Amino acid sequence: MTKQAQPWPPAGAEPAPAHPKAPGPGSELGVHFTECFGCGDELEGGLHLRSTVADGLTVRSRFTVTKNHQGAPGLAHGGLLACAFDEALGTTVGNLLRRPAVTGRLETDFRRPVPVGSTLHIEARVDGVGGRKIYASADGRLDAEDGPVAVRARGLFVMVGLEHFTSHGDPDAIEKFREQGRPVREDWDINP
């Protein structure tokens, strides 16, 4: 096994400017779906991730680890940390590029244990786009924006049409997003 990183983003990926309608620096991104395990406010055991646009193609998210998120006693479960990064990367891609996309691949490096009670400060960015593929990465730091790196992640997101959500998920998904203040059909570029 090697810790040697592969080139990222891969050769051929191009820089991805923010969409003209993307929320600007300082914008709170809010909840994209109230029942989302990552950001929703209706799930008691959820991650309750909160995100703010930092600058350009960067979003800062916060996730506080509770006893609902344990693996070993007093420590966060790695799979839930990966979930937090999926959410942080997904919200970065979705909100800044305004293209519906789903996670195709997610890599996580766990560098330090993350204790219950700590807050992970996740800084995520869009690294590039190649065809339908969007490359994004993030660092998660313990308890402060300049704290020690505990987790790093890279995600490959694949642009999809809105029918991805209605045909594989809830037929009313687009209407539900609209009811929750996300009129994706109007606000997003929806033809991958």
Ligand SMILES: CCCCCCCC/C=C\CCCCCCCC(=O)SCCNC(=O)CCNC(=O)[C@H](O)C(C)(C)COP(=O)(O)OP(=O)(O)OC[C@H]1O[C@@H](n2cnc3c(N)ncnc32)[C@H](O)[C@@H]1OP(=O)(O)O
């Ligand atoms: C969601 C929000 C919508 C709107 C909300 C409003 C506002 C809020 C904003 C934002 C918040 C969002 C926050 C969400 C955060 C969580 C996100 C998730 O967890 S998503 C759930 C988990 N992921 C899945 O369930 C995917 C399941 N997989 C699939 O459906 C398909 O495999 C899919 C769509 C990924 C690709 O299938 P194909 O048939 O369309 O396309 P093919 O040709 O297979 O892939 C396209 C390209 O991507 C590469 N690719 C695909 N998967 C890959 C992989 N695993 N590794 C490497 N490359 C891969 C392929 O090699 C191909 O590349 P070549 O064009 O040939 O160069």
